[in-house]
Amino acid sequence: MRSIRFQFLILVLAAAVVGGFFITRGPLPRMSLGGAVRYCQVEHVRRSIAWGVPVNRPVSDVDTDISLHGPLHDSLSIAAMTGHEHVVLMLLEAGADVNAGAECGSTPLVEALCQGHTDIAAMLMDRGAVLQTCGEYGLTPLHEVVESLCWPQDAGWTLAFWLPHVEESVAFLIARGADVNVGDDEGNTPLHYAAGTSGYMQLSGTTPDRVYRVTEFHRRRMLLLLLLAGADVSVCNGEGKTPLDVAEAAGFRELVTIMREDESRWQDRLHGISDSDYVKHLYSQDWWMQELNELEDLHRRGGNLNAADPSGWSHLHQAARSGNLSAVKFLIEHGADVNVSSPYGFPIYQAAKTPCEDVVRYMIEAGADLRPGCDGRSPHDMAIERGQFWVARLIRQYEKDRFGK
Template sequence: MPFVDIARRARDGDPESFGELTRRFQGMAYGYACVLLGDAHLAQDATQEAFMDAYRNISAIRAPEAFPSWLRRVVYKHCDRLLRRKGLRVVPLEFADAVVDSAPLPGSRLVEAETERQAFAALNALPEPERAVTILHELRGYPQREVAAFLGIPLHSVKNRLRSARRKLAERMHLLANQGLNDEMPDLHERLTEVRELREACKRGDAARATVLLQRHPEIQDGPDRDERFTYPGSELWSPLHVAAVNGHEPLVRLLLDMGANPVPYEVAAQYHQDTYHDWMDVLRDRGHGAIAEGIRAAVAERYGTLVDDGDICRAAADANIPRVTALIAEKPERVRHVDPVGNTPLHHATAANCLELVRVLVDHGAPVDALNGDGRTPAVVALFGLHRYWRNELKLEILEHLLAHGAEHTPLIAASTGDEVRLRELLRVDPSLANVADTCRRRPLSGAAANGHTSVVRLLLEHGADPNAKEAICQGGLSLREAAGRGHTDIVRALLDHGAVPQHWVDSSGDAMFGAHHGGHGDIIRLLYAHGGTMELQVYSAQHRIDVIAEILRLQPSKADDVLPYGWDDDGDEDTACDIMRLAIRYGARFEDASEWKLRWTVTKYPRVFRLLCEHGAKPEGPLLGIAGDMRRRYADEADQHRHVVFLVEGMGADVNCSDEEGVTPLAKAAGAGHAAIVEYLLTRGADPNPEGPEWALPVAAADNHGHAQVARLLRDHAAH
């Protein structure tokens, strides 16, 4: 009997027909539960509960042919429920019938079992969408068409995911075979441990250990955010070169450059807040590391081009000073190719400044239209997204068209971001894999199309195998879902979710897709994300002063108490409710010794009484004092507002005015370096030491001198600073 007829009869109450559906789909449901839970016994429980639930509710199905995808959602619900139970321990790798006997094994069986274990470890390392189709098709033996129906995705997506999974499995097993059974790849915890050990090795200048670790993990030569091997649990926005350089380890810096490290470190490659066009190597000189700065300058010049001379054409271009740029080129035509310390050419800066006339002048004088800066961005990419680390849609269409007309490469990223489906089809016809290839700036075509609302382009890319979870810069995974959700592109969100986009993947400092949809006020997308397993971060409810939600969640999951403190509190609440929320978290065991300094800082500025409560349970006022004393003024209502918070921390909370960060920088030095004269004067009256112990570059007067704050430097010298 055709499947649809069986499903229709089951829906209409025929128990024998439902029994037939159970026989047909129980293996697939069990395999899917294994994917989600990673434990055979839990998967059995979830599958049994799911079929009982399905039997009770099958009458709700409108279209009998939708039974497979409806059943998948039922299985997902019961797996999710199991994962959320308090104290759950998941035992990995027990998929399907592959339960390994724990008894001692003779030699041949030992090798066989170890190979099997490694195969399942490789399978576990796959992204969930690829793992699901692999288990259901390859291990459980279901036809691809049935897998597609069950997962609710197009058949071509199943084929693409299988193709990608097979390639990854083959690569990993080949690597393991080459290494030998006793030299297996480290697991995620070991990798993360070694990644963080590398940072410490670079900080102390241990070239030998750094070399060993980089040989094991060459993918992080320019920083962990460039690593696409696995999903990092948190942001790792640093590079070995920068850490070694600021700590003054010249031999290690030379070694890293010889190994091929980008001389423009990750930390400074893209624009970040006030650090827009400054010479980042001034930091090295201020610390007395002049030789390191010169070595890096030479490496920048070798890779990106001659650095700007005293004329500083890049500064003139950033200011859109056309007469100045024209005069500098007339004096020395080669200046059109000069670069700043992070590899930007004048054309990059003119594009960022949105000055079409200057762009024309530079192009007419031979500016390289496809020059890469230290972050891998061409002027055309800058026309799309600007220079900021945190991607912004800054489409400057006239400039982009001018660059393309004068030879700039019309890349898949550009075509996708501008909705040029004709150009994109041309490229994909030649090489379909371009649908998923990252640009040199580490953005992918899919996220460019998703961010700009080009639905048909998104679908075209997905049809050609684009992976919505593929790693992009500053992202845990892909950027597409977060962009589409935050901008309200519902159809794109739906298409991405249908192709396995993970709702929980976050973007640094920007949250996940659920947060983006919430921030943008897109209720339909929030519901869609919930239906695909997305959840709102607990701190979002705290920020909204939703004590009702916090109370319900903590009752079910008391271990979440440390997640309650938000990055900031919304304006439509009150401090009494915020205090009640944090008291509730404290009753469930929350402590704040390790709370984010940013979270504490914004609590100080919004709710001082809440901060006082946090300090009674582990928080320290010194961290926020260090942050606020030297913070950029634009984050506060005015100078008096910033000053008031410093006074509260010192007089109200007893913060030590002579505390210091891990590099020996005090609040006084922070304020001096930022030019906050009133805060400097106040700290001095409260006993701040103008000559604290620590490196010379970290002294308050050195900070004032190095940043050009002569008035503050005089004030410090009047207090015997030297």
């Protein structure tokens, strides 16, 4: 009898231990760590870490081809690139390699900066991310960020997809001590990249004139940031060409003028190119018409209007962000999904950040999802954060009509 009681006690204790094990770790994760990070499934990331899934194990079982550098192979780079700060912190605390992928250049730091996530970049550098690491072709993070202005348009993309945060990341790197005169394997400094077009752009068939029309505000400011930080206009690359030569060859006459003038004027020029200039440009009728014409041309050529760039940013995300009602209508009327999913949330999230009530109204009436995203913020929250109170009021009214709250 004692033996039976003893065995029963052992079973109870074992059950308690096993139960405690599951309680402290939670249920087994239902998706891989890479997949959970890719789609910002925070609870699944937490469970994976709790169950001891190696955070530095190569990711190969999800669609990781979300970087403009090619497939990402580690969870931290994916989290940094998609901007999930809380996931980045969880991975770092679990021992993720902050310099993973250095051999090919696509480190978590580079991925964060090329999307403008300077808060994540600061977190990574505070944890030991190396600023001057040279990856593939001898490119430093500063090279990579500057070159992002001239990435190809594989699916008919306008260059605006990669513009908004480039100069912010350049300023961040300069403030952190990046060498503005370091050359890549071919001797090109960041100023060479800022002054002209890259080989990528030539391969994609994009004309320098079109490149400059779309990138002019950011390109000028980025060039001036580099010059004011001490970038040398006389440095020759492996072909014996200076940044001046590169700008002249690309036909960027204004950049040539800037580099040739007295450096005492650079600070005034930088202050003279204000954010309001870019906002006016972004919301101008000429810009909207250009964007619409490009979409119409893409549609005529049989292009996919639902296509997303490597980071998950779709044509509708861009049209919503620029407040282009004509482009938004064209896309939705021709089959674009108003709720196309991406790490950046639904397109309505981008529209909510603008003052364009007509765009927000049209998208909501077309079925835009108003629920909070994986970070807990709703379109209404985003409108409030950006000071778009009339837009927030409009969204709130639709929420009341739709959800009765």
